[in-house]
Amino acid sequence: MKTLTSRQLQVLEFIQDSIRVANMPPTIAEITVAMGFGSTNATRGHLQALERKGAIELIPNSSRGIRLVQAGAFEPGLPLVGRVAAGRPLLAEENIEDYRPVDPSFFSPRADYLLRVRGESMRDAGILDGDLLAVHRSPTADNGQIVVARLQDEVTVKRLRRTGQVVYLEAENPDFPAIEVDLKQETLALEGIAVGVVRNL
Amino acid sequence: MKTLTSRQLQVLEFIQDSIRVANMPPTIAEITVAMGFGSTNATRGHLQALERKGAIELIPNSSRGIRLVQAGAFEPGLPLVGRVAAGRPLLAEENIEDYRPVDPSFFSPRADYLLRVRGESMRDAGILDGDLLAVHRSPTADNGQIVVARLQDEVTVKRLRRTGQVVYLEAENPDFPAIEVDLKQETLALEGIAVGVVRNL
DNA sequence: TTTCATACTGAATATATTAGCACTGCTTTT
DNA sequence: AAAAGCAGTGCTAATATATTCAGTATGAAA
Numbered sequence: 001m002k003t004l005t006s007r008q009l010q011v012l013e014f015i016q017d018s019i020r021v022a023n024m025p026p027t028i029a030e031i032t033v034a035m036g037f038g039s040t041n042a043t044r045g046h047l048q049a050l051e052r053k054g055a056i057e058l059i060p061n062s063s064r065g066i067r068l069v070q071a072g073a074f075e076p077g078l079p080l081v082g083r084v085a086a087g088r089p090l091l092a093e094e095n096i097e098d099y100r101p102v103d104p105s106f107f108s109p110r111a112d113y114l115l116r117v118r119g120e121s122m123r124d125a126g127i128l129d130g131d132l133l134a135v136h137r138s139p140t141a142d143n144g145q146i147v148v149a150r151l152q153d154e155v156t157v158k159r160l161r162r163t164g165q166v167v168y169l170e171a172e173n174p175d176f177p178a179i180e181v182d183l184k185q186e187t188l189a190l191e192g193i194a195v196g197v198v199r200n201l
Numbered sequence: 202m203k204t205l206t207s208r209q210l211q212v213l214e215f216i217q218d219s220i221r222v223a224n225m226p227p228t229i230a231e232i233t234v235a236m237g238f239g240s241t242n243a244t245r246g247h248l249q250a251l252e253r254k255g256a257i258e259l260i261p262n263s264s265r266g267i268r269l270v271q272a273g274a275f276e277p278g279l280p281l282v283g284r285v286a287a288g289r290p291l292l293a294e295e296n297i298e299d300y301r302p303v304d305p306s307f308f309s310p311r312a313d314y315l316l317r318v319r320g321e322s323m324r325d326a327g328i329l330d331g332d333l334l335a336v337h338r339s340p341t342a343d344n345g346q347i348v349v350a351r352l353q354d355e356v357t358v359k360r361l362r363r364t365g366q367v368v369y370l371e372a373e374n375p376d377f378p379a380i381e382v383d384l385k386q387e388t389l390a391l392e393g394i395a396v397g398v399v400r401n402l
Numbered sequence: 403t404t405t406c407a408t409a410c411t412g413a414a415t416a417t418a419t420t421a422g423c424a425c426t427g428c429t430t431t432t
Numbered sequence: 433a434a435a436a437g438c439a440g441t442g443c444t445a446a447t448a449t450a451t452t453c454a455g456t457a458t459g460a461a462a
Binding site: 127196197199 | 223225226228265301302304328329332396397399400401
Binding site for chain 1: 448449450451452
């Protein structure tokens with residue numbers, strides 16, 4: 001979506017408010033009054049600009065014919081990634097097991113997908129086998145964060161420790177050894193940062 | 202809400218579908234076509250019946266002026282219960298810290314509220330201090346389930362074990378002893394069954 | 403300097419939509 | 433038997449709403 005002008009943004013926000021409050025899009029006349037315009041054409045101009053820029057879709061000859069094209073306006077929830085096929089991107093369709101009605105903005109930073117946890121290696125961090133890990137996509141992470149990493153076609157959840165050029169992926173379970181990655185020899189592909197846990201009992 | 206006739210229900214369902222698909226209520230004409238009526242008045246009759254019965258609200262002289270009055274259409278989410286005041290019901294207003302956008306039906310059975318967990322007594326079950334426990338209200342529970350119980354104005358989360366007339370509330374942490382409740386002497390007030398865990402990392 | 407996007411006014415028109423009146427016919431309740 | 437609710441048709445009026453045409457003015461890009 002191209003960048004919107006501040007006036008266009010105001011119009012867009014009014015439309016969003018309207019949908020939230022009244023459960024339906026506003027009429028052009030309603031926008032005109034709310035914005036304080038003297039002519040419905042002022043609104044039409046903005047609407048057409050918003051449509052050109054991909055923010056909304058206008059349905060011709062239809063009352064309240066404004067549709068928000070926000071990515072994820074009617075999304076089915078967050079994708080749940082189960083077993084990951086070797087050599088395929090994490091969010092490739094064949095890895096998505098299902099969609100779950102979890103609010104992405106419940107977590108901070110926002111969750112982008114859910115990963116079904118396998119194994120007991122993070123047990124002492126309260127992350128158990130079968131739990132759904134809420135993950136925020138990010139190629140970088142801070143020291144000490146729990147991350148989702150890719151190692152030789154294996155997806156793993158571990159705590160990140162970095163000392164100079166060496167990264168340790170530590171389990172939270174004494175039965176599992178830490179994995180050592182020397183950044184001088186190999187690269188570490190981070191798939192994201194763990195931002196939450198959801199478990200069905 | 203009074204009971205709807207099957208025809209009225211069909212109209213209501215079309216309206217609901219319409220809102221879900223198009224993100225706006227339908228016009229009377231759209232309903233008329235969808236239902237196969239020859240006259241918009243057939244629809245108007247149904248709409249007025251639906252309004253009388255409290256299923257919808259009609260906004261006069263407004264295009265698409267149909268508002269669903271479903272309970273919980275704009276619900277704020279699940280109540281989050283924090284510290285519980287002595288002698289007050291769990292879901293009394295002063296115990297509700299906030300509302301969180303969690304889908305109740307994500308859990309099974311349905312979650313009725315969230316309880317902020319205090320302490321480490323359920324650590325080995327992967328329930329940590331600060332976690333949000335999704336709880337289904339229930340006065341009874343099966344053996345082995347994790348329950349929310351009330352003991353002398355204290356709310357506690359424990360695993361339930363019952364042998365005859367004696368109930369043990371077991372922690373999942375060797376540092377905490379089990380609590381023994383003799384049903385012949387005292388009653389055990391169950392506030393609900395744990396159905397899930399949500400954690401913000 | 404011309405063109406283009408933004409940001410509006412003002413008036414007129416076409417159409418979409420709600421709303422009202424007058425009916426028919428069936429079933430259930432009083 | 434009458435009244436009330438349900439389920440419709442058919443037509444017209446009123447008004448809500450979108451759309452089009454004709455302008456003005458400003459600042460940025462070509």
